Amino acid sequence: MYLSYPNCQALSGEINWSHYCELLAIGDESKRNFYEKETINSNWYVRELKRQ
Known part of the structure; x- marks a missing residue:
């Protein structure tokens, strides 16, 4: 988590x-x-994100 999002304040609420x-x-x-x-x-739920 830290390597991908080092600034925790940048995380979207x-x-x-x-x-x-x-x-x-997702590696890339x-x-x-x-x-x-x-x-x-698009307000995707987790299931929609997985499908995409």
Whole structure:
């Protein structure tokens, strides 16, 4: 978690811990950033994030 998000204040309050667990499984930082933004913008649940 720290390596991917070293500034804990940069974490979005709009997604929960389960979302971050799924996002951390994505190795490519640019892909992870894309899916994080899409999750927030589209209000995806964790199940939707997994499917995408």
